[in-house]
Amino acid sequence: MNLARIRRKSQSCRVFLPLVLAIIATAMFLFSQAAEARKDGEILLIALGDSLTAGYEIAPEDSFPAQLEVALRNQGYKVKVVNAGVSGDTTAAGLARLDWSVPKEADAVIIELGANDALRGLPPEKARANLDTILAKLKQRGLPVLLAGMLAPRNMGPEYAEAFDPIYADLAA
Secondary structure (H helix, E strand, O other): OOHHHHHHHHHHHHHHHHHHHHHHHHHHHHHHHHHHHOOOOOEEEEEEEOHHHHOOOOOHHHOHHHHHHHHHHHOOOOEEEEEEEOOOOOHHHHHHOHHHHOOOOOOEEEEEOOHHHHHOOOOHHHHHHHHHHHHHHHHHOOOOEEEOOOOOOHHHOHHHHHHHOOHHHHHHO
């Protein structure tokens, strides 16, 4: 492995670590709800997302779903975290594959989508509508959801950021 690749991997681990820690902390509440619903066995958590979920260019065991499963099991939870991340996915692509990515047996879902919408400069109102539809479908199924938010890249300009940045807080409310 060359030095440049090692540096990239090290940098991506630093980027993933705060995300993983925030999701682990927030997931405890999500799991208390799922554990109430399923006292008899393993909780099935689906992590639906893009390359941040899939673990682009890192080993599968280093992806955030794998790390989350380890952390939750270390906390005493009987849980299986399924990595339903697809690198390059937009909110539209996540919506299109929602029904087959989140099986009927799922107990809870983490949604991490939207980064590629922002990176491609797609209309924020489309990302909002897609995420809103995903959340509504999961709510109809009675599944607790953790919505992982993000901010628009600042090189997209202040108007884009003003339209994109509030999406996650608005939908979570």
